[in-house]
Amino acid sequence: MNYESISFETEDNIAVVTLNRPQRRNALSLSLMRELIDCLSAIGNRRDLRVVILAAAGSVFSSGHDLSEMVGRELEEYRQLFAICTELMARLQSIPQPVIAEVQGMATAAGCQLVASCDLAIAAERASFATPGVRIGLFCITPMVALSRALGRKRALEMLLTGEAIDAQTAADWGLVNRVVPAERLRTETVRLARRIAEASDMVVALGKNAFYAEIDLDQPKAYACAQEVMSRNAVACDAQEGISAFLEKRTPCWTGK
Template structure:
């Protein structure tokens, strides 16, 4: 396993057999998202997008919490409209970069995921938390509607549930987050890493080419009309059929052989 840090250890990257773990590393601040943290995340996501050896990304937080949202102290130090517009645009680019990565991204959540921290969870493709984790978009408590987190949240849970969280600042527990579709699973704390490992192992066993075709298609088609989505998906599936992985996999199925293994680089 290789590891390195960026932006003065604000973000720690670990590489292990095709899985990259990005660990936010401000535990005393509950991994509050500073400008430097956003910059470090953007740099790593850009590098990962260009690295075909990466098969899966895990986004994690050091210490007792996953992420408590934006660094409010830093935000209040520069109270100008231009600064806030630039900050939230920078944050939005990071969130979109998570979705634009050609590989699955899994949020590893413990403690709390609030405001932009909840936005991070909703922006990942998959999410697994401890069964004691809690989630909220609680900016309204300090007079700030969580507008940018609402974009990701409302694309994960129903509009009425999202709006309820946004206007009441209510926390939901891990079981509710599973039920509402914000996360995939909640497990005891001592099983969190093994649950993440099980999920990444299943992903690594699949065709990287097919996953790259599929992730991009999955999000693009959601913004299309039904007819356009089918036309686009049909073209993607046809192109996927032309890939060697699909040919080998289908031939193995027809010949009743085990499917080919897809080992990470």
């Protein structure tokens, strides 16, 4: 897969997708977002790839929307821009593979939204996160959707209303990222997490990821109704029966993806 604004490579059964506009602070232009959607969709159709790492070239993870595309446009053009952005964030969560954000630097506005929308995130100690749109007259309303779900109301609103950045450790404490590591160990720790996930049955991981997003915003009775049906279907799957048998027999399971 050849792209202009992103790069794609694989490490065994791990896909590494890299935002590759360092000269523009990896701003999410319309073309970059479309390339990401296309790349993620292609990855989603591949059974040989178990996990996705979303990384970025340069010192900035992403500065958010490309503001040069947001001056003097018509209403329908803005609607299209934010529709594509919404499609991208949804695609991160709808593909069967878990997506890990590898955050090496600052992630602001829609760049922060990108991190919040990924299933998992690991940040370097120097990374920072902000939704500063309020400072330029454009409230980060679409980033607010992902941010409020990751952080909860009070912390999300603090970021949204002040526009102030939080450091990587605060982001971990607040639940925006899973952990913080030294910059020189960022790729090593991200790949280690990806490989740990990839040890499981790809079918079971995909089933679980889909169920997570299906139930997370339901009330408890509906969530349990959803969960018990999915878990019942999981229990009759070949990989579930193999995994249970392997555990009881004290051997390594042999996954078939069925």
